[in-house]
Amino acid sequence: MRTLPKTTLSKGLISLCLCLLFIHLQSLDALRLHGEPFPAQAAISLRSSARISAEREGRITGGDLAALGEWPWIVSVQNQFGFDFCGGVIIDDVWILTAASCVSGLRARNLMVLVGTLSSWNNSALHYFVDQIHVHCNFDKPLYHNDIAMLRLTESIKYNKETAKISLSEVDELQEGDKLSFAGWGTTTAEGSRSQYLQQSQGNYLSVDKCRTALGETEDVDLGHVCVQMEKGKGICYGDTGGPLINSQGQLVGIGNWGVPCGRGYPDVYARVPFYHDWIRTIINGCGKV
Template sequence: MGPAVHAFLLSLLLGISVCGRPTYTSRIVGGQDAVKGHWPWQVSLRMGQTHICGGSLITEQWILTAAHCLTTTWTIFTYTVWLGSIYADYSSEGLQYYVSKVIIHPNFHETTADIALLKLYSPVPFTSVTLPICLPTIKEHLTIPASCWVTGWGETKKMKGTDFYSTLQAAEVPVINHKACDRLYNPVGIYLPGSEPVIKEDMICAGNTNSMKDSCKGDSGGPLSCLIDNVWIQIGLVSWGIGCGQTLPGVYTSVIYYQKWINATISRAEVLHPKNLNLSDFLLPTVLLSLPLLGPSWT
């Protein structure tokens, strides 16, 4: 047992926050297989046993994902969350949890407010392979690094005849200036001062089109994780894009922008339902809106 594992266990015993502090910290090349335990907050959102989207563990009982991943055509107990494994397929290393509550942002429409929270039916025990990622704090101004990491099981250029990659992939992607990204998506906007921007204030752009490092279909809802002051913080979640790793960067819902909503929603839900929900709650879906799975996210 190495010193990092000892420090992790001590943090748990002392009640010190362990979010964003994985036990394993070896760096990996973007676009390659992830290392077990390096991204312990990464989850696979499933419909039955089929991977549909990514997500992130943000507390012992809450998952953050994209709103467009969810649909009202299925009842709540159809959704499951898979975590603790770098494999999308069944593995004895992973843990499966049922979803008891789905909360979609009330302003969600197409790519706007593309964010949702899932409450798990039972809490997740924190281990070296299942840890939450830290979220930005409202009171502190974050200095976003030049590049962050996107992780997921989504499609890659190397794939042929399969929907998703079986092993978790990780890619380091540059974070792109908001105005610069809007100019890429809306090149004529500079000549039309009154036109609506394509990249709204609740969005973040990231991706390296030169090296084809980008998120893609199947990565939706997964985290854009940044190492800030030696702590991993989620600043965005995969939302939409045009193509994958081609001429335009990927677009992410800004977790920074929605931090107040996340905090308020979780606090309100815990007050209303301080204990686990019963079976009758399971049979009453709380999904508010829907789009076809993955909707128009990648074209």
């Protein structure tokens, strides 16, 4: 039997370690934090985990396991190796809505989405490749604003009882205290690993003014955002960026943007979908730039 040279084995072990480190860091960074690089950068670069651990407290984010078909329009946004790093939502046959911070700077050919599954590691679930990435032209202008993007798939999605497109909330009629629900495959604790199975939770709508105050009078929240106040110990965490926020009618009202991880009692911030209706229609009608 032929034996590989020691140098070849060493290079192979180094490559394997780098790959595992990449996967670990990617799973940690997939929530946009105040003052931090955005999630897409975790998918294309290696960074030290020391900076990340200093920002964390080991609090449970308090989600519940979702049932199959309960969130038929949610997708797992993954790299070409099948590792998920963000969420997204089916809004039309070939269109996925997600956060710009999830995909800005990435190549479409290196992305795919997994649909109709509770498990982000489900090899039998349908996956679709991405043909185009449309990032809002004013993303991060100013910082933390217009964090929304659309992915055009290479083929139409096949709908069934586990896979469907969501209706967009057409009119912004949210009232203080309204119940809003969200879901994702993010970490279930600030120090934990990614959840293999879809988690869901609920919070209450918080007005822009009250949200700004709760976040230290920040200017990084405006009318283009939706804020959700959770109980302490609950909230979005690493990996939930780009995921859906829905109202009691099951309509899409927000896309996960940024937050203070994880479950510390601060409001979570989403892109307000009705605010971007014109932009979404423009992209679907073929008038946007790739």
